[in-house]
Amino acid sequence: MNTFEYLRPATIAEAVAAAAEPGAAYLAAGTNLVDLMKGGISHPTRLVDINRLPGLDRLEHLPDGGVRIGALVRNADLAHDPVFARRFPAIAEALLSGASAQLRNAATVGGNLMQRTRCAYFYDVASACNKRAPGAGCDARGGENRLHAVLGWSESCIATHPSDFCVPLVALDAVVEIEGRAGRREVALESFHQLPGNTPERDSVLGPGELIVAVRLPPAAAKFAAHARYLKVRDRTSYAFAVVSAAAALEVDGGRIAEARLALGGVAARPWRARAAEKVLAGTRPEAATLRRAAEAALAQARPSGENAFKIELARRIVARALALAAAGTPERVPALPASPFASVAGAAVHA
Amino acid sequence: MSFSITLTVNGEMRTVALEDPRVTLLDLLRERLELTGTKKGCDRGQCGACTILVDGRRVNSCLALAVSHDGADILTIEGLATGEALHPVQAAFIAHDGFQCGFCTPGQIMSAVGLIREGQAGDDPERVREGMSGNLCRCGAYAGITQAVLEAQTRLAEADRKLVA
Missing domain, CATH: 3.10.20.30 (Beta-grasp domain)
Structure with a gap:
């Protein structure tokens, strides 16, 4: 790890000014950043510690029915907040399916959005990686790429965004509140993470010094509370990144789907909203054939980026299963243990 | 600096x-x-x-x-211990053979103490396993670890009840 200048500003304005300098990075829990620095992947020359900035650790249920989640709210605190988990069960379920209990106790909401890909070639400084070193090439293309992207990838980068939390957030139209030198702006989370194109080194739309101060859910996000799930398939039962995941949220009225929300994780450089599938579902009954048609619509643009064609059919099945679980209803206990497709009872979620 | x-x-x-x-x-x-x-x-x-x-x-x-x-x-x-008296989680790890080489054990025990304080696992072994998944044991003592956590949790809950009574 390179050494760095350590600053602990007292206000958001001071933090933004300090972090706008070239080479600066924000430090929250550091659960990803410190790891990247130890590996020599990130080498900020200045760390701006935001942990003590006032007002960023609040969870506010807004008068209009929306929710504002401060950037420093810890993952575990959000998942276990009983009111939040009851209103947004798929988000709590996604949070609990990510990382380990120790990491969730430290990791923050803002940090979750800012985490880097877990592509092994990005992490291995001896490998070519356009995200780490623009123009260097991409060793993942001809390498071990079974876990890489099947949607939205480019010739320069096939990495995926690793977040679970962001997947239901995108499905529920979350908005990111950003503070910068020019004041505050808001960006839909769906557009916050960038697809790689020719500039895979840019993960997000944030400019120099810009700081995530909160993530906000609109009032309409709460109407799916009775039918919302997050389903994650991974290479081991717990403490692993998604091979594929899906957040499904349904508004069910008289046995029909009034409105559907669907997003996928582990398939692209951003959490992937599947609007075409949502359209297929609107007004239908949640029957197996319909769910399958929705799943096919969600993956219509998918193509393998290497030895990962299996992920496309896997994603279709995970989508259909997540939708079926959501249609069956949110589990009584919230937050549920993360739903696993490897439940021992066929068709049932033992973790629910 | x-x-x-x-x-x-x-x-x-x-x-x-x-x-x-x-x-x-x-x-x-x-x-x-x-x-x-x-x-x-x-x-x-x-x-x-x-x-x-x-x-x-x-x-x-x-x-x-x-x-x-x-x-x-x-x-x-x-x-964790009080003088010579082991913490209930420490005692339970010994009672249930919750370790072999011992290298991961301090982390396992501190994680178990944290898990019990979080109060989310109850008496469900599946939830204990999920809650302890951030602690690897290369000797594979997981079965004993899960039993130890469940027993320690019961003992600590009993102690709490006695305190309240």
């Missing part, structure tokens, strides 16, 4: 001068305070051997920069 930080470590106030902001809580405990019970396994947040409680919450001390934790209250494996 030099920083002076004050921590409460196992109930004792410790002030440490840091010449380098790169020092993690793990390295500070082991190298500066000579508390080597907390283990350095992967040093990358993947194995859980370095688990300690910071302000009552279990975290990976290998990923926590010490300079960012000025004022924190820290509990390590060395601070």
Whole structure:
């Protein structure tokens, strides 16, 4: 790890000014950043510690029915907040399916959005990686790429965004509140993470010094509370990144789907909203054939980026299963243990 | 650049001068305070051997920069027993063979203490396994670890009930 200048500003304005300098990075829990620095992947020359900035650790249920989640709210605190988990069960379920209990106790909401890909070639400084070193090439293309992207990838980068939390957030139209030198702006989370194109080194739309101060859910996000799930398939039962995941949220009225929300994780450089599938579902009954048609619509643009064609059919099945679980209803206990497709009872979620 | 930080470590106030902001809580405990019970396994947040409680919450001390934790209250494996009397989690790990080589054990035990404080697992072994998944044991003592956590949790709940009564 390179050494760095350590600053602990007292206000958001001071933090933004300090972090706008070239080479600066924000430090929250550091659960990803410190790891990247130890590996020599990130080498900020200045760390701006935001942990003590006032007002960023609040969870506010807004008068209009929306929710504002401060950037420093810890993952575990959000998942276990009983009111939040009851209103947004798929988000709590996604949070609990990510990382380990120790990491969730430290990791923050803002940090979750800012985490880097877990592509092994990005992490291995001896490998070519356009995200780490623009123009260097991409060793993942001809390498071990079974876990890489099947949607939205480019010739320069096939990495995926690793977040679970962001997947239901995108499905529920979350908005990111950003503070910068020019004041505050808001960006839909769906557009916050960038697809790689020719500039895979840019993960997000944030400019120099810009700081995530909160993530906000609109009032309409709460109407799916009775039918919302997050389903994650991974290479081991717990403490692993998604091979594929899906957040499904349904508004069910008289046995029909009034409105559907669907997003996928582990398939692209951003959490992937599947609007075409949502359209297929609107007004239908949640029957197996319909769910399958929705799943096919969600993956219509998918193509393998290497030895990962299996992920496309896997994603279709995970989508259909997540939708079926959501249609069956949110589990009584919230937050549920993360739903696993490897439940021992066929068709049932033992973790629910 | 030099920083002076004050921590409460196992109930004792410790002030440490840091010449380098790169020092993690793990390295500070082991190298500066000579508390080597907390283990350095992967040093990358993947194995859980370095688990300690910071302000009552279990975290990976290998990923926590010490300079960012000025004022924190820290509990390590060395601070768990009361004199010669083992903490119920420590006693349960022995009773249930919750370890073999012992390297991961301080982290397992601190993680179990954190898990029980979080109060989310209840008496469900599946939830205990999920809640302990951030602690790897290469000897594969998981069955004993799960039993130990369940028993310790029952004992601590009984002790709490007696206190209330």
